[in-house]
Amino acid sequence: MQIQEREKLYMELKQVMQRQPGPEVAEQLQIYQQTLKDKTKQLKASRKQMFDYFSILSDLHAEHGI
DSSP: HHHHHHHHHHHHHHHHHSSSSSSHHHHHHHHHHHHHHHHHHHHHHHHHHHHHHHHHHHHHHHHHTO
């Protein structure tokens, strides 16, 4: 009886382990995280540039009374 219980437990554990993500998933996640970090940095730089242009445009409008 004890052997059958251990075999059943082993099979259940084996199934659980088969569903676990492998190292390639962790590697891909790391790549996605770095890509997100890079894109966020680009977005922040673009946002700052846009606000700088708006500021210049606002100054020009004020100078010309528009």
